[in-house]
Amino acid sequence: MSEHILIIGGGQAGMQIAVTLREEGFDGSVTIVGEEHHGPYQRPPLSKAYLAGEADAETLELRNPQFYVDNNIVVIPSEKVVSLAWGEKHGVATTETGRELPFDKLALATGSDPKRLTCEGADLDGVLYMRGLDDANELKARWEKIHNIVVIGGGFIGLEVAAVARKYNKHVTVVHSRDRLMSRAVGPVVSEFFLEAHIKRGAEVLLDSKVTKLHGESGTVSGVELADGTVIPADAVMVGIGVSPRGELATQLGLEVSDNGAIVVDSHARTSDPRVVACGDVALLPHPLTGENMVMLESVQNAVDQAKLAAKSLLGGSEEYHAVPWFWSDQAELKLQMAGLSQGFDQQVVRGNPDEDKFSVLYYKNGRIIAVDAVNDVLDYMAVRRALTAGQNIPADLAADSSVALKTLVTD
């Protein structure tokens, strides 16, 4: 009897597992089950081109419907898996509507949920999140009537929405709880640059500020109150304060799950049960370059690369995960590109001139390059990404001369 692989989660990672299984010649059955009403689509444009009206829902589809038919991949949308159990011969996933989906092997690509506000007024109408197409559509439907938008959270999502809102001349206030923007993802020089960039483009940005309460009128949000008592008028609030991995199903199979709800995987994307893999936003994985610590990588790159590996592992492969993490964010006309992980750097080199909206910051640890943040500087970004992929170095003293192309400085 042919083997049945079930993929839970119809996002970028889930779709990629299915595609890779077929590319690797797997001829058993492949089913993707996801709770969204849409087939697999791209999320990154939701807070960028889609919100700005430069892309529609069909453009965001990752594959056209015929592709799944041609590749014998069954996609089941609008079904939420609520329980998982192993029987004697195979496992069964049961959905909210009572549908039972059997499997011999399982891939968990359940992604993450946006963290919710918990303060008073958090359930008012007009308090919005940005995770899926439905969220983006809700914001778009309200867009015309929004004059004052308060963005809670100065990470990628919040700042991307803020940039689009400023483009449409809305009054924008970003409230961030930490002392610098995007602090988890970029270094201080880049945080400072984006603070000034958003202020220069007309947004108000409040750092070290905590939201204590949302005010409402007739059930709809009307203002955001901060710890110091200030109330900022708002006819919409966009909340982008991070995500929580959706590892709850894994606990039903007794798999190892971390305190934050992420599914713990090894360098092969395998969970503590070798018949089950997990990848993408839901996975807590060994640092792909150093292996020294466990990391969460919430990005398209990781969703795709880890999914490819997870599919191969399900088919018995033993490849290890060493993909260089990379990310990007579009804010106004600024393209921010990052490669590697800069946490723990002990030296940095700034190339180019932030005042000209084009520069890069190279991060080093023990004399070796570990990451780059680049703003409108594609060549530096590409050079570092290549060097990291090849396990090479770009000496800091030489990189300090911005007039020299980085790619000419690569050494072992």
Add this chain to the structure above:
Amino acid sequence: MPSVTYISPDGTETTLEARVGDSVMDTAVKNGVKGIVAECGGACACATCHVYVDEAFLAEAGEAGPLEDDMLDGAASERTNCSRLSCQIKMSDALDGLKVTIAPEQV
């Protein structure tokens, strides 16, 4: 619908009907054409959808913008005067019959 033909590095030709407004990259990826990696999904952020545009269509396809221009300099395969990132070419009726050759190395 305008059609577009992809020539793979191994010489295989695939002709597809494109939706006006979708990019040359979108059309290929959605239909499972191999060789166009398009890691970033069309944000001009990765240079993994490099193609060589048939000379007859060069003018209509337009020139690379400044960012794309830099990306192409950093692309994995050799850059020629026909090089474009396929995510930056939007299909239109004027591009009906477009032919592109997929660059052999993308990542």
